[in-house]
Amino acid sequence: MIIMSALPETVSGMAPSANRGDIMEEKIKKDDASRAPKSTKPHVIKPEVTEGIGGKVKVTIDGVELRVPYGTTILDAAKMINVHIPTLCHHEDLCVAGVCRVCVVEVEKQRTLQAACAYPITQPIVVHTSSPKVRRARRNIIDLLLSKHYGECYSCVRNNNCELQALAKEYGVDTYRFGHITERRYELDESSYALRRDMDKCILCRRCVRTCIDLQEVGVLEAINRGDETKIATFMDKPIAEVICINCGQCINRCPTGALRANDPSDEIWKAIDDPSKHVVIQTAPSPRAGIGEEFGLEPGIPLTFEMNTALRRCGFNKVFDTNFSADLTIIEEGTELILRLYNALVAKQPVALPQFTSCSPGWVKFIEHFYPEYLPHVSSAKSPQQMFGAVIKTYYAQINNIDPADIVTVALMPCSAKKYECNRPEMVDSGYKDIDYGLTTRELAQMIREAGIDLPNIPKSDFDDPFGTATGSGVIFGATGGVMEAALRTVYELVTGQIADPDDLAGQVKEIRGFDGIKYKELTLPEKLGPVPDLLKMNKDVPFSDWNWLSGATLKLAVAHGTANAKKVLEDIIAGGPLSQCHFIEFMACPGGCLGGGGQPIPTTPEIRKARAKAIYSEDQAYEIRKSHDNPAVVELYTKFLTDGPVGHTAHKLLHTSYTARGKYIV
Ligand code: SF4
Numbered sequence: 012m013i014i015m016s017a018l019p020e021t022v023s024g025m026a027p028s029a030n031r032g033d034i035m036e037e038k039i040k041k042d043d044a045s046r047a048p049k050s051t052k053p054h055v056i057k058p059e060v061t062e063g064i065g066g067k068v069k070v071t072i073d074g075v076e077l078r079v080p081y082g083t084t085i086l087d088a089a090k091m092i093n094v095h096i097p098t099l100c101h102h103e104d105l106c107v108a109g110v111c112r113v114c115v116v117e118v119e120k121q122r123t124l125q126a127a128c129a130y131p132i133t134q135p136i137v138v139h140t141s142s143p144k145v146r147r148a149r150r151n152i153i154d155l156l157l158s159k160h161y162g163e164c165y166s167c168v169r170n171n172n173c174e175l176q177a178l179a180k181e182y183g184v185d186t187y188r189f190g191h192i193t194e195r196r197y198e199l200d201e202s203s204y205a206l207r208r209d210m211d212k213c214i215l216c217r218r219c220v221r222t223c224i225d226l227q228e229v230g231v232l233e234a235i236n237r238g239d240e241t242k243i244a245t246f247m248d249k250p251i252a253e254v255i256c257i258n259c260g261q262c263i264n265r266c267p268t269g270a271l272r273a274n275d276p277s278d279e280i281w282k283a284i285d286d287p288s289k290h291v292v293i294q295t296a297p298s299p300r301a302g303i304g305e306e307f308g309l310e311p312g313i314p315l316t317f318e319m320n321t322a323l324r325r326c327g328f329n330k331v332f333d334t335n336f337s338a339d340l341t342i343i344e345e346g347t348e349l350i351l352r353l354y355n356a357l358v359a360k361q362p363v364a365l366p367q368f369t370s371c372s373p374g375w376v377k378f379i380e381h382f383y384p385e386y387l388p389h390v391s392s393a394k395s396p397q398q399m400f401g402a403v404i405k406t407y408y409a410q411i412n413n414i415d416p417a418d419i420v421t422v423a424l425m426p427c428s429a430k431k432y433e434c435n436r437p438e439m440v441d442s443g444y445k446d447i448d449y450g451l452t453t454r455e456l457a458q459m460i461r462e463a464g465i466d467l468p469n470i471p472k473s474d475f476d477d478p479f480g481t482a483t484g485s486g487v488i489f490g491a492t493g494g495v496m497e498a499a500l501r502t503v504y505e506l507v508t509g510q511i512a513d514p515d516d517l518a519g520q521v522k523e524i525r526g527f528d529g530i531k532y533k534e535l536t537l538p539e540k541l542g543p544v545p546d547l548l549k550m551n552k553d554v555p556f557s558d559w560n561w562l563s564g565a566t567l568k569l570a571v572a573h574g575t576a577n578a579k580k581v582l583e584d585i586i587a588g589g590p591l592s593q594c595h596f597i598e599f600m601a602c603p604g605g606c607l608g609g610g611g612q613p614i615p616t617t618p619e620i621r622k623a624r625a626k627a628i629y630s631e632d633q634a635y636e637i638r639k640s641h642d643n644p645a646v647v648e649l650y651t652k653f654l655t656d657g658p659v660g661h662t663a664h665k666l667l668h669t670s671y672t673a674r675g676k677y678i679v
């Protein structure tokens with residue numbers, strides 16, 4: 012009954028599906044026995060319409076006739092012929108909401124205007140996308156949104172990249188016809204290390220709600236109250252830091268306005284740079300390099316790694332290092348940990364938590380801390396590359412350069428908002444100092460570069476500084492989903508078999524773990540004849556084996572998941588004793604696509620943009636001379652000179668490993 016009485020609204024929250032027409036028909040048949048008025052039966056497939064599910068339907072848009080797959084929305088059909096229909100609540104990654112009505116169009120024979128994003132074409136229709144009635148309606152909607160919007164575009168983080176602002180421009184808004192609020196209604200929520208919420212700039216599009224509930228399956232945000240009092244809130248309307256937010260920032264990436272943003276430390280960083288007593292060191296992760304060009308008007312997928320190095324020096328950073336160095340270090344530490352777990356399980360027959368889970372995604376770590384705390388023993392104790400780097404800088408680097416660690420300021424350029432939280436975790440101070448002082452996102456660095464008057468795409472290139480500018484292709488691919496697993500395999504395969512493996516040949520073998528499938532699975536069988544235990548591993552005198560015979564012919568079972576909704580599926584499968592419970596090692600990344608789709612990356616984000624960034628990452632990997640973590644001479648030197656008791660040895664364990672905290676499912 013409800014479905015039949017108000018179709019456009021009922022499309023809210025439902026992704027158009029191929030059999031929607033059938034469901035509607037069934038529903039209508041049932042409701043015929045009820046009180047449904049005849050006039051409220053739109054979108055029923057009439058018997059004379061032969062084009063059904065799987066077929067094509069004729070649609071005429073602004074006089075152009077085309078045939079589209081049954082169930083295509085008007086919005087998508089219009090895109091096929093390059094007809095622009097404005098949107099606000101619609102997002103390619105999310106299910107249909109149909110709440111903002113900015114996309115309304117006229118459909119002949121329909122009494123009211125229809126939301127193009129929520130109207131599946133199931134029978135021939137004629138659509139007008141910019142009739143006077145449509146333009147008037149859209150303009151009214153925009154004016155109404157602006158009347159409630161505490162807009163100060165020139166001081167807003169989204170100035171020039173705001174969908175509401177763009178829409179106001181598109182519709183020639185030059186006056187506030189319905190007024191404009193000048194006083195704040197809501198307090199800014201600045202409680203989180205990772206993100207800030209300004210509900211006075213919220214237009215109630217609910218993209219953040221759908222991101223958090225549907226895409227990430229965390230469920231921190233929801234619309235509360237009704238009418239004029241409606242607002243997006245957390246559980247019990249608590250500050251975001253007090254609820255189960257995992258800091259992934261995916262909501263920020265999909266918010267059309269400045270209502271959500273990351274917590275920006277650039278003022279503090281400028282202050283440190285301007286203080287001559289401070290030695291300011293920055294490390295840069297692979298994904299920002301693949302994404303930052305978008306902030307300067309380049310097409311997605313054009314890496315600016317070496318231009319960025321020059322820009323960072325011009326900004327005043329004393330040293331520019333490569334996070335890929337510590338990604339290589341992570342592979343050695345986390346790989347050794349995995350090998351030790353396998354030995355303890357297979358040979359020593361001790362109770363061991365397997366599969367081992369990766370630990371480099373702080374959004375994922377917070378997710379498991381909240382939702383599956385009983386599985387924390389499975390999470391590798393290895394810190395993320397960001398944190399390992401900080402610990403090495405404040406100890407070894409400080410020593411060899413004779414700098415007081417108290418005077419070193421470590422900045423991490425990351426694609427991620429959760430990294431801001433991670434560097435403020437109280438346990439991340441093993442050297443006696445914070446491993447990392449500030450986490451800076453790609454968007455924030457782009458702003459610093461603009462502020463410094465640097466034309467990033469057109470400045471000369473320069474390399475990283477030594478000694479931590481030496482990295483391998485394995486570190487680079489950490490940026491894409493499946494990259495940590497592939498990097499680990501490049502090293503484990505070679506160290507265990509003693510055979511030199513061409514990364515591209517190995518990539519052929521492990522291609523199942525590349526790409527954007529939500530959950531990927533791979534089995535890799537080791538040869539019968541294995542090599543000697545490498546010297547690097549033998550540095551750790553506690554390693555309880557002297558040959559690899561116990562791994563001869565073993566089949567490693569591996570899985571990869573990206574996005575916490577997929578992580579949840581994997582964990583539920585493990586709990587149910589499903590096939591993934593037999594895995595030895597599973598890579599988890601909180602963000603869709605892995606770090607390249609992180610919450611600190613340029614906005615917008617779409618599947619196509621993420622694919623382009625991945626391409627940039629893999630092509631950068633190919634360009635590296637050294638492509639395997641254990642071949643990184645700077646990493647080997649670090650073990651020889653500083654971490655002398657080897658991987659997972661005493662020093663490494665103290666500085667490079669950590670522990671986790673079981674948290675609540677509803678609040679922190
Ligand atoms: S959210 Fe957009 S419209 Fe609002 S102040 Fe910021 S830039 Fe302006």
Ligand code: SF4
Nearest residue numbers: 223256257259260262
């Ligand atoms: S940061 Fe992630 S977990 Fe937190 S509210 Fe946004 S989408 Fe949800």
Ligand code: SF4
Nearest residue numbers: 213214216217219266
């Ligand atoms: S916070 Fe942003 S994404 Fe969420 S409803 Fe408001 S405008 Fe939309």
Ligand code: FES
Nearest residue numbers: 100109111112128
């Ligand atoms: S209702 Fe279609 S974009 Fe919002």
